[in-house]
Amino acid sequence: MTDTPFELAGRKFTSRLIVGTGKYKDFAETRAAVETSGAEIVTVAVRRVNITERGKENLLDYLDPARYQILPNTAGCFTAEEAIRTCRLAREVGVGDMVKLEVIGDNKTLFPDVAATLEAARVLVKEGFKVLPYITDDPVSCLRLADIGCVAVMPLAAPIGSGLGIRNPHNIAIIVEQAKVPVIVDAGVGTASDAAVAMELGCDGVLMNTAIAGAKDPLAMARAMRLGVEAGRTAFLAGRIERRLYATASSPLTGLVG
Amino acid sequence: MPQSTTTKAISITLNGDPYSLDGDARVAALLDRLNLRTTRVAVEINGHIVPRSDYAQAAIEAGDSVEIINFVGGG
Numbered sequence: 001m002t003d004t005p006f007e008l009a010g011r012k013f014t015s016r017l018i019v020g021t022g023k024y025k026d027f028a029e030t031r032a033a034v035e036t037s038g039a040e041i042v043t044v045a046v047r048r049v050n051i052t053e054r055g056k057e058n059l060l061d062y063l064d065p066a067r068y069q070i071l072p073n074t075a076g077c078f079t080a081e082e083a084i085r086t087c088r089l090a091r092e093v094g095v096g097d098m099v100k101l102e103v104i105g106d107n108k109t110l111f112p113d114v115a116a117t118l119e120a121a122r123v124l125v126k127e128g129f130k131v132l133p134y135i136t137d138d139p140v141s142c143l144r145l146a147d148i149g150c151v152a153v154m155p156l157a158a159p160i161g162s163g164l165g166i167r168n169p170h171n172i173a174i175i176v177e178q179a180k181v182p183v184i185v186d187a188g189v190g191t192a193s194d195a196a197v198a199m200e201l202g203c204d205g206v207l208m209n210t211a212i213a214g215a216k217d218p219l220a221m222a223r224a225m226r227l228g229v230e231a232g233r234t235a236f237l238a239g240r241i242e243r244r245l246y247a248t249a250s251s252p253l254t255g256l257v258g
Numbered sequence: 259m260p261q262s263t264t265t266k267a268i269s270i271t272l273n274g275d276p277y278s279l280d281g282d283a284r285v286a287a288l289l290d291r292l293n294l295r296t297t298r299v300a301v302e303i304n305g306h307i308v309p310r311s312d313y314a315q316a317a318i319e320a321g322d323s324v325e326i327i328n329f330v331g332g333g
Contacts, residue, residue: 020333030331045332048273048325049299051292058298059329075332089327092300092307160333187333209333 003237006205008041008182009098009130009151011069015040016199017229018071018184020209024218027062033212034063036222041069043100043207045076046090065095071132073100078113080120087124098130100154100186100207110160110187114141118148125149134186137171139178146180153181154207157198158188161210165194169201176202192221192228199232200240268320279318286313289326299328 005012019039024030034042042063050056063070072090074083080103087099103120105113112135124131130151135141137155145153155175158164165188166172176183182204189195189208198206206229215221267280279288285301285308301308302325308316318324 021331022333024331027331043333044329046327047330049292049294049328051273051277051326056293058295059331060298070329072329073332088307089300089302089325090329092310093327093329094297094310 003233006182008132008205013040013069014038015226015229016205016233017195017225018043018186018205018207019212019222019225020207021059021063022209023213027057027059029218030059031062033218033222034068036219036226037212038226039068041071043071043073043209046072046074046086060095069098070095071098071100073134074102074120076104077102078104078116080116080123083116083120084123087120087129088127091129096130097128098132098151099124101131101133101150111156112136114138117141118144121145121148121150132184137168137175139171139174142175142183143178143180151181152184152204153179154184154186156187157185157194160187161214162188163190163211163214164188165190166197166201169197172198172201172203192224192231195225195228196232196235199229200236202236205229268318270318270321271323273325277324283318284314285316285318288318288324289313292326294326294328299326301326 006016015038017037017039018041019034019037020043021030074086077083077086083101083103091097101120103113103116104110117133121131121133125148132152132154133145133150134154142153157166184205184207185198185203186207189211195206212218212221267278270277270279289296296310296313303322
């Protein structure tokens with residue numbers, strides 16, 4: 001069964017793996033990892049320019065906006081107002097109007113402030129942004145965000161950078177079943193099997209950063225993640241067998257030597 | 259009186275820190291002095307975003323709070 005393209009905000013993509021650009025040792029490693037992953041969409045953060053460093057290279061010198069869809073995030077924002085301001089600034093850089101909306105509610109878990117996320121999403125959608133909100137794995141919040149007009153929902157697997165994988169696959173399955181927009185698992189992925197599980201649950205994509213950048217061999221992990229997402233998606237489309245409590249033999253029960 | 263491009267320095271806040279801006283006080287000139295390409299940044303003066311098309315004319319005044327942002331690695 002051939003796959004349909006991954007459609008997001010009116011654009012078609014081949015890769016269902018979205019990667020972050022943080023935590024790499026330098027821009028060259030970032031670019032190599034992104035290329036190896038096959039990702040076509042990359043997240044970036046929005047920060048003050050370092051004015052004391054002259055003649056500095058920029059991340060976009062390594063990740064050409066003509067080749068990659070740049071997805072600015074609002075990491076570090078704790079209020080709707082901060083997130084909205086960050087999105088407006090990000091759009092002004094001029095590489096598109098897709099944004100990853102993050103409004104953080106707690107410093108230890110980095111879980112989203114759901115109320116503030118909904119509030120910011122309402123404003124941003126009205127201003128014409130294509131909003132991809134990072135959100136808890138709560139089906140109701142995902143429904144609300146889709147109704148507001150977000151172009152996707154991005155429920156977390158586990159806390160950012162935790163590597164724990166999908167903590168609540170049942171909730172993710174419910175979110176997928178009820179989805180009106182693409183579902184992208186974002187945050188907490190640790191290894192390739194976590195990405196495959198997300199895709200087997202029927203998610204449209206997976207977003208990760210630390211799992212690749214923090215691996216002992218980031219380029220190898222980038223490749224593993226690419227394969228994991230493809231394997232999971234292919235398995236999903238193949239239609240898995242049912243889970244059974246008891247065995248059903250794989251070899252014939254007759255013709256035994258006796 | 260036309261906006262002067264005097265070389266007298268003015269005090270502003272740039273990215274949260276005090277900054278002495280001398281010479282041409284227009285946004286484009288400041289970006290140039292800081293070796294920043296216009297296609298890599300966004301600029302706010304006193305909380306208002308300055309459109310790129312205004313960089314050549316928009317003048318920064320004494321006491322202004324200027325923010326210049328760019329994209330960096332992030333998840």
